[in-house]
Amino acid sequence: MATTIKDVAKLAQVSPSTVSRVLHDNSRISNTTKERVMQAMHSLNYHPNAIARSLAKSNTKTLGLILPNDELELFQNSFFIQAMRGISIYAKLHGYKLMYNFSIDEQEEIEYLENYIHDNWVEGVILFTSRQDDKCINYLHKRAFPFTVIGRPSSPETGFWVDNDNFQAMYSVTEYLIEKNCSSIAFLGGLRELDVTLNRLSGYKQAIKSHGLELQENLICTTTRFSEEEAYEQISELLNNNTVDAIAATDDILAFGAIRAMQDFNQTLLPIIGFNNTVRGQYQTPALSSVEINPTELGYKACKLLIDSLEGLDNPYNHFIVETKFIERDTTQPQLFSKRLVQV
Amino acid sequence: MATTIKDVAKLAQVSPSTVSRVLHDNSRISNTTKERVMQAMHSLNYHPNAIARSLAKSNTKTLGLILPNDELELFQNSFFIQAMRGISIYAKLHGYKLMYNFSIDEQEEIEYLENYIHDNWVEGVILFTSRQDDKCINYLHKRAFPFTVIGRPSSPETGFWVDNDNFQAMYSVTEYLIEKNCSSIAFLGGLRELDVTLNRLSGYKQAIKSHGLELQENLICTTTRFSEEEAYEQISELLNNNTVDAIAATDDILAFGAIRAMQDFNQTLLPIIGFNNTVRGQYQTPALSSVEINPTELGYKACKLLIDSLEGLDNPYNHFIVETKFIERDTTQPQLFSKRLVQV
């Protein structure tokens, strides 16, 4: 067995409570005994047992993360591990531990949350995505359990969350294309039940309207899975039935599928922009213009909101908006803007 | 406060120990009281407090993972998150919880390990990489703390580990190139202090020798960082000073740099093979031939070794070898094999 507070107390010839005091050096203790206790701790290589401490203080200094299990999204995209790293940076700063789980669906996510809450093992939860009418968010709210969401939830005024300004980011990207004289811009989005998709779609629509263009519903497509293949199919069909002169995609992965569709359609590439600034997008040919969303920062800030709240250090807001940055590469080069794919 | 075992006991009119017994349903209890206690647990929505249980049983059912913090490697490569998922699958099967940390260097890794051990918060550790004379492995051995390594350690006979047969995988790949009549095959590896690099290098060397070719030390290059850029530089220099007719790389990322170097050298592409079967390699042009190493399976088996050991269910071996699979794509197509880059 490891050495306990009692062993130290015995060696230093004081009571366990005194040892506990030097451990927290809050109460005023005489320097001599403090010295003696420190000596004892050192010579016994004593380290407090975190479990026992947790039981006594009824706090675990542990946060739980719930990751989606969608292989396509998870493995093509360094978003999650980057966000996890951002979380870990702030957590370390405040001595918090991190646990993780992969969930296969919303049902299993709820189960994980129930366990998290009942076990008393974690003090707060970080969710990596936000859906329309999200069951996890609703559940956590109902249980009044501390949590943060990465992604703008449906009710942004309650609870903690971090996000990019997805509306603005997509607005800007769309505006950029419009200013290059594109007028039939297709929207290519991911799952429609995700808030991120809807927020970006809103930005797209607003940009179209603000610039006096006609909003063409048939140019809006979303996928049911997070899949390059489905993007390929959707864009192939779109190009066959519509006039299109640019594509705004909500994710690089989807953009990759769209690019292949354009190449297969008739060798002609239209301007296209993705999101997430993936490594693959940087290095493929043509290099993909994309919006960097700063996942590490998103994770960091999400963690900050949660921990600060648990520690009683409240932030002025219940959310953080993380900057995005449009990174221009080959797929928005000038020569592409003259082209236009028309129904034949 | 959450409901405790006492509340249940009171409601069911039994003693706390009886409640504890139905919780573990080991001791023989009368069905009537068992029923009554279950009713009480249900109506109070009772869930045992995991912290208290851990303290009493002095086990936490928690494992700690230590991830490297190298952005280049971490974010370009879904290896880590795939392995983490594999780990989580087995952990869930046995009710184990998982914690994670990102370390910036070997020193910080040791610190994390010390905390893990002293805190008594985790029962075992999973390391994601193995170095030559690995300080973490040595430390864990010295402390006799349970752990598994993903990667073949320097002393494979002691401790738990999982790995691909890196020697054999690289041997096969090299042999494949030799059989296509390549005789000046360059080896492009990552950090030389990593066991994975050395194991693959051994396979390369053995294949060269076994086929009666001359081992040219100057065709062996390794990078000091895990970086596409450095691979680009190394291969550029290599091509300038040597005759080369194929490249065997230990990682897709490095292969990407090498491909760019070849393209810049004089538009000529040599056959090249990478490892890890990255998504980018599948979709780039030319699509990269690569060795799939099954990271999810590696994580799963690593976790299995550790948990089985902790639970007293010993495996016949102290390690698992996970299958690899060579996946052939554009960069090993026949037409490439006639070419040869010669010093001018």
Place this chain on the structure above:
DNA sequence: TTGTACGCGTTATCAG
């Protein structure tokens, strides 16, 4: 079959 009493290692309250 069930209850009592104590321990797990720490913190917190209350005396002194």
Place this chain on the structure above:
DNA sequence: CTGATAACGCGTACAA
């Protein structure tokens, strides 16, 4: 400034 003592919630010998 320091030391008993009682929690924290659960598991488990030992009794009954």
